[in-house]
Amino acid sequence: MRMRAAVRRTLVLMWKELLELKRDPRLLNIVILAPVLQLLMLGYAATTDVRNVPMVVADADRSVASRQLIDRFNDSPYFTVTHVVTTVDQVDPDLTKGTAWMALSIPAGYGNHLGTGVPQTVQVIADGSDSNSATIALGNATALLAGYTKQLVAARSPAAAAAGFDARIRIWFNPRLESRDFMVPGVLALLLVVVTAIMSSMAIVREREIGTLEQLNVTPIGRGELIVGKLVPYAVLGLVDVVLVIAVALLWFQVPLRGSLALLFVLTLVYLLTALGLGLFVSTVSDTQQQAMMTAMFFFLMPMIYLSGFVFPIANMPRVIQWLTYLIPLRYYLVIVRGIFLKGVGLEALWPQAAALAVWGTAILGLAVARSTKRVR
């Protein structure tokens, strides 16, 4: 009897919440437009591929051979030769202004000496201000030069070329090394936590602001009922987002889904609970919607973005910071979502992450219930 009354109160609260959400004009923007647009934008922007690096060439040789080398660079997807100058000091302005990220200097006499056995040196200069991109671009340039050299040698003496060893590198899971395939699932994870945590962080504090929370507090509704009644409607909205965002990832970006879609949904639901619990917890400790928004953003979401491995690899962080990352639910979900999308692994590989998320979600929801202002102060 008691139980039935509690269930009825919870259902009534859910019904009320959904009605209010349905009539909130901001809802469409927050739940549908913002996540899809952000995924589209970030899917294109959040890429670590270094392609079409603008390059200036100082060609002091002006021979057929030097032009072949320049074409070699220009034909590669990684470089675009913007223009060719004659002396190496002429490349300075381009590197300073940023119109070129990289310079190639070919010395005079390069063409004449090629094939004579005299070692030839070409110089590659890179703008190192963005050290990551510079390293990647340099790697590409070195690989290109090595391949070209090998080809030249082979043309002259096939025997010499065959004598060397041949290392074949095979890349698993993302053979084309498409950074988008890696980033889009990450963006999906990030968007879900941002949207659902922010929405649910408004849930209770909004009622406190308009005064209805106090009204609810003098009714027989219990705090567990309050939290569950608030949680479920937002979970429904979160699920709508999950479907939308996964659809964009699969259909628009054509990120391969190698694992099970069902498993992805189930684990995403667990992840959603942690985000919703987090939002509700913030809601119970805030006095105004603005405060809730700021708390969610600066105390939870920003550290989450930096410490989850979304931006910086966790393996590179100092040990103490690495421990901190265990507190971040996004960390676990990133492993899950990337594992299912790219590696096609199942629960046998992902259960530690799934368990961590479940524990995290239960803990934060428990905290939210305990902190709920239904209590008498």
Add this chain to the structure above:
Amino acid sequence: MNTGADTITVDRLTRRFGDFVAVDDLSFGVHQGEIFGFLGANGAGKSTTIRMLCGLLLPTSGTATVGGVDVRRDPEGVKRRIGYMSQKFSLYEQLTVDENIRFFAGIYGLSRAKFEERHRFVIEMAGLEGRGRSLTRDLPGGVRQRLALGCAILHEPPIVFLDEPTGGVDPLSRRRFWRLIDTLSAQGVTVLVTTHYMDEAEHCHRIAIMHAGRLAALGTTSELKGLFRGRSIVEIDTGNPVMAMRVLQDAPAVEKTSVFGTAVHAVLRHGDDDLAELRQRLTAAGLTVGAIAPVEPSLEDVFLDVMDRRAS
């Protein structure tokens, strides 16, 4: 009114917020069916007292029972026996009238048959016939406030707490609201209400005047007016009340003065009522004076008198 034991008893109730004593050693009782008014300035402790009686706030010390239930030991039990409405009309503005009623009925666990009956009652008392599908935010303040009261008493509680229920509502709506309170009281419902308005306080069977967390005076309207026994109040019509007050303060017969509408009220000591002398003083100061006549003390006079004595 008194049908035996008090339905609300308050004994040495105290609430501190840090060093600040919001409610200080408060004791009183409220009879069943009584309209009990709390009068006092902002921050006098009225709302804090109501919140403790509703089980929203724990007392620091002292005890209180509401409908026989101890507010400290069983706040949830208290909540089942009361209706509460605060100065913010606590309805969901994005919901329609019907949806709001349905929501609170669901929270209070009304049966289907009961719901039909109470729904009709609330619609009727709020004057919302045919407007069940209107969004609550589109309703005028007075109507919204009656609807809020209706939602707060859907479960027919025997005790109702109203915390400044008529703030920001037009006089006609206020009058209508008070007729509802009178009806509730006539049906045996105990109503404890806080207000700033003196005319509203006159509706109450008994009034408690609070000052700085303490009970400054308690009694029926006529009991409170009895505080002026032995002193008399005269109302003076004059073109310049501010100047008149300054002049009167120097008169030995005058205890104190206050502005009352466009006139001045002067409290005279010990039945000393030489009105001619007062008139002479005022005209000597160059003021035009209309009528000077003794008047019955109003509740406002009582309130100001109590405040003055508390302050000194």
